[in-house]
Amino acid sequence: MSKGHGAFVWYELMTTDTKAAEAFYDDVVGWNSVDSGMPGANYTLFNAGDVRVAGLMTMPENALKMNIPPAWLGYIGVDDVDIAAKKVAKLGGKVHREPEDIPSIGRFAIVTDPHGAVFALFKGAGDGEMPELAQNANGNIGWHELMAGDLATEFPFYQEMFGWKKDEGLDMGDMGIYQLFSHGGAQIGGMMTKPANVPAPPYWGFYFNVDALDAAIARSNAKGGKVVNGPMEVPGGAWVVNCVDPQGAYFNLVAMKR
Known part of the structure; x- marks a missing residue:
């Protein structure tokens, strides 16, 4: 890798x-x-x-x-x-x-x-090259999102640790700034201060690429998953949904079409 x-x-x-x-x-x-x-x-x-x-x-x-x-x-x-x-x-x-x-x-x-x-x-451990998927390939993790304790102190921490670069900052109104970040010249995620109404402690969330969002939501619901937020359209035209799996783990889905 x-x-x-x-x-x-x-x-x-x-x-x-x-x-x-x-x-x-x-x-x-x-x-x-x-x-x-x-x-x-x-x-x-x-x-x-x-x-x-x-x-x-x-x-x-x-x-x-x-x-x-x-x-x-x-x-x-x-x-x-x-x-x-x-x-x-x-x-x-x-x-x-x-x-x-x-x-x-x-x-x-x-x-x-x-x-x-x-x-x-x-x-x-090895020098072996792992085959890599395109960031937007179905089944890959297309986006990384930090619900941060405090964006102002967290971003410099990750910048210093990993050399991540500040990309565009999206103004989310009352929810504050959603700060996009890039690595190796590609946008790989976003972070924002966790809204007060989100009960979990600060956490990293991962978006799994699927072909079409509504069909994937239907599959999740049928197997005991729950939608906690969305679906919603995000800048760039993608559709996302935030879910919890049947055992209680948070996960997210992203697709270019509903």
């Missing part, structure tokens, strides 16, 4: 019922899931065509004890996980799981930004 320092390179769903989640996302997003074949690991891969885009695993015991709900986690590629983890701490974030190796896969750490939004740092 050689997208360079600061690119999102992997996504992972930790949930309470992996079999149900596997069937749900395969149907809603159009992924085909396969067992990872990693010895001793119950880990499922979600593929778009023959390209791996995300993983699925059971919530660890300690997370269940802490009442952490099922959630999607984004992995951001770095040049050196240990250096990046120290930098997170220096810039006011926290390291929740110290850097460790996944044999023959890579090295990772689980961290939070200064207001508590969780993400992972990752550096792959």
Whole structure:
């Protein structure tokens, strides 16, 4: 996965019922899931065509004890996980799981930004090129969105960590500014201060590309998903919807047509 320092390179769903989640996302997003074949690991891969885009695993015991709900986690590629983890701490974030190796896969750490939004740092073990999907390909993750504790302090944190660049800022009226950001010359996401009426703590959300939004919403509803916001049209002509899966994990869908 050689997208360079600061690119999102992997996504992972930790949930309470992996079999149900596997069937749900395969149907809603159009992924085909396969067992990872990693010895001793119950880990499922979600593929778009023959390209791996995300993983699925059971919530660890300690997370269940802490009442952490099922959630999607984004992995951001770095040049050196240990250096990046120290930098997170220096810039006011926290390291929740110290850097460790996944044999023959890579090295990772689980961290939070200064207001508590969780993400992972990752550096792959091999030099092998992973086949890459176009950002807007069906089944890929087309957009990354941070509901931030405070945009004014969070943006500089991510800028300093990953070299992300400020793109256009969209004025959302009472909700404040929705700040687009780019990496490697491409817009990859947006962030805004979390509206007061959103009950969750600050969090990263991920938008899965589908062919047509209404049909995907119907598939989600039929399998026990719930729409929490939308559908709505966004600048650039795409349509989005914010949802919760049957186990309670937030996810989002994006399509160029209803």
